[in-house]
Amino acid sequence: ASGTVAGIEFLTDRELEVFEHLGHGRTTREVARELSMSLKTAEVHRSNIRRKLNFTTAAELTHAAYRWVYERKPD
Numbered sequence: 001a002s003g004t005v006a007g008i009e010f011l012t013d014r015e016l017e018v019f020e021h022l023g024h025g026r027t028t029r030e031v032a033r034e035l036s037m038s039l040k041t042a043e044v045h046r047s048n049i050r051r052k053l054n055f056t057t058a059a060e061l062t063h064a065a066y067r068w069v070y071e072r073k074p075d
Contacts, residue, residue, distance in 0.1 A: 005064050006054075007052055007054065015049050017035060019049055020068075022062060022066075023067075028046055046061070
């Protein structure tokens, strides 16, 4: 379905926040600042998201996050 990402249900609430920010085009540094976390913590969240969603590249992660944010149907 449009806007769905396989495995999204395995993300923690915080990982989902990071994923959403990435979908809005934020860099990892911007995500860290906006969510009041260290850059290292943001990088760990990003890495965990990639692993849980089975993405091999940063581009796959960014593309999926963008699609998830912009193609989801309103609740």
